[in-house]
Amino acid sequence: MITSNPERIDKLTRAGVWGEDTLHQLLTHHVAERPDMLAVADQPNRKELTPGNNARLNFRELDQASDALATALLEAGLGADDRVIVQLPNIAELVVCYYAASKLGIVLSPIPVQYGAHELRHVAAEINAQALITCERFKSTMLAREAKSALPEIKILCWEKEIPTLAELVSAGPAEHSRVLDFQRQHPVTANHIVTICWTSGTTGTPKGVPRSHNMWLATAQGTAWAGDYQTGDRLLMPFPMVNMAALGGFLFSSALRGCSLVLHHPFDAELYLQQLQDEHINFSVAPPAVLNQLAKSPELWQSLDLSSLRAIGSGAAPLAPWMVERFEQDYGLQVINFYGSNEGISLHSTPATAPSPEIRATMFPRLGVPGLPWEGMRPGVITRVANPETGEVVTEPGIAGELLIAGPTVFDGYYGGNNEGVFSDSEFFRSGDLVEICGEAPAYPYYRIVGRxxxxxNRGGMKISPTEIDLMIENFPGVAEAAVCAYPDERLGERVCACLVMADATPTPELGALQEWLLARGLAKFKLPERIQVLDALPRNALDKVQRNALTAIVEKLPT
Incomplete structure (x- = not known):
């Protein structure tokens, strides 16, 4: 399956931003150059999560296992361009799946383990899936049984049942490799073939399938590897589910690109995560902003560990707190990198090289592809601009909120199924749905600041309020563990602002007046002040851990004021 038209392929290839490498061809290179180097390692508590033994595969073993799995998939009647759902936690078998699919030209559609029957049926119907790969269980959730119940019409391939164990795959002989090579000669896979269909987070509607080719993923991986300064032999700790941009573009494809060891983690367990950082001598990792905030407030914990191998740590999915970035830099001697991406192809990074100031790095991203700025040529082919979301008129003045548009080698061709009305502007610019402002020092104004979706x-009485800036401020209020604001209906103003808080243990709910005075003292405009506080046990999040603001509004509307 190829979604890019010949003109786009030719343009990006001639520009040198798309090439000929596929995921499995990169593996072949590493097998030749460093066969005994660690390629992928399970987390220590793997047996508590799912059946199977803890695995540590070198590149040669990863190649052998993916050959044997590819052969098993051929024997199951699957092959080039077939769409196969995979629902697995972060275990070595999932990495093997990606490489096996790449070798056969199978389009793999990864979904979170949290997806249930409703989501399974939606995904399978959308892509006309031929099979689903899973395991018996994840914790107490019986994945294989639920998949067979939800999707009786397609093949359900369960590890250690329909698929041999990982140990058996690793020990397979050369016959599997020969069969895969024979298949590849008949069905050649190029870098422009679609390798995955991932799914949007679905915070505002039904999840949409996002087809991405090897070239699209590797263009993203180039940026991540540059931002994290990945070196051959580095050890990368991946704590996010291997189903979307953060894990695939940030770790799977970039580790293949640079020849790095991939250490797995998930679901997030702070104590285990820190232990892995130390014991696995990790060079780079990422963590959610809330976790980094807590670590920044816990110097005794951080200093009790030997993290001398750690070169930098990344974060994203929400604005970062400048004080956290500064504390990591000054007290821990560790640089924090701010990532901003999406399955569709947004791929921006704020690093010490582009934003030396913690204040800038926490909240701003370089305006890539804008002529005359310092970043010209930094990410070849990536072009960004800002437009009025209603009129489409390009915004060039600072301080005016507009929709971020992006074009270039990282961007997909359109959602699966062809319903792409309004997705692109001027044919090539993806409309992100994210509101940004041009900002930074005059006269260049070289940065974007994300101000919301x-x-x-x-909309409070006609005054438009972006919630993310308020989230960030409230998260630093004493005793608040997590915060997100949302709209609640008001007969007079249309909408007002509610602060939804998760409090630290034994911390009482703050008085509304105290919170308002605290926010005013920090410069927040009065019309943006929360006019209601709602304490929750947890913020509603989707399977990819993003706060669902529409769900927050629904909760708040049902609760008494």
Whole structure:
């Protein structure tokens, strides 16, 4: 399956931003150059999560296992361009699946283990899936049984049942390799073939399938590897589910690109995560902003560990707190990198090289592809601009919120199924749905600041309020563990602002007046002040751990004021 038209392929290939490498061809290179180097390692508590023994595979073993799995998939009647759902936690078998699919030209559609029957049926119907690969269980959830119940019409391939154990795959002989090579000669896979269909987070509607080719993923991986300064032989700790941009572009494809060891983790367990950072001598990792905030407040914990191998740590999915970035830098001697990406192909990074100031790095991203700025040529082919979301008029002045548009080698061709009305502007620019402002020092104004989502905007009496900046401020309020604001209906103003808080243990709910005075003292405009506080046990999040603001509003509407 190829979604890019010949003109786009030719343009990006001639520009040198798309090439000929596929995921499995990169593996072949590493097998030749460093066969005994660690390729992938399970987390220590793997047996508590799912059946199977803890695995540590070198590149040669990863190649052998993916050959044997590819052969098993051929024997199951699967092959080039077939769409196969995979629902597995972060275990070595999932990595093997990606490489096996790449070798056969199978389009793999990874989904979170949290997806249930409703989501399974939706995904299978959308892509006309031929099979689903899973395991018996994840914790107490019986994945294989639930998949067979939800999707009786397609093949359900369960590890250690329909698929041999990982140990058996690793020990397979050369016959599997020969069969895979024979298949590849008849069905050649190029870098422009679609290798995955991932799914949007679905915070504003039904999840949409995002087809991405090897070239799209590797263009993203180039940026991540540059931002994290990945070196051959580095050890990368991946704590996010291997189903979307953060894990695939940030770790799977970039580790293949640079020849790095991939150490797995998930679901997130702070104590285990820190232990892995130390014991696995990790060079680079990422963590959610809330976790880094807590670590920044816990110097005794951080200093009790030997993290001398750690070169930098990344974060994203929400604005970072400048004080956290500064504390990591000054007290821990560790640089924090700010990542901003999406399955569709947004791929921006704020690093010490582009944003030396913690204040800038926490909240701003370089305006890539804009002529005359310092970043010209930094990410070849990536072009960004800002436009009025209603009129499409390009915004060039600072301080005016507009929709971020992006084009270039990282961007997909359109959602699976062809329903792409309004997705692109001028044919090539993806409309991100994210509101940004041009900012930074005059006269260049070289940065973007994310101010919210087009559909997240709170309309208080005609005054448009971006919630993310308020989230960030409230998260630093004493005793608050997590915070997110949302709209709630008001007869007079249309909408008002509610602060939804998760409090630290034994911390009482703050008085509304105290919170308002605290925010005013930090410069927040009065019309943006929360006019209601709602304490929750947890913020509603989707399977990819993003706060669902529409769900927050629904909760708040049902609760008494």
């Amino acid at each position: 087009c559909k997240d905007i709170i």
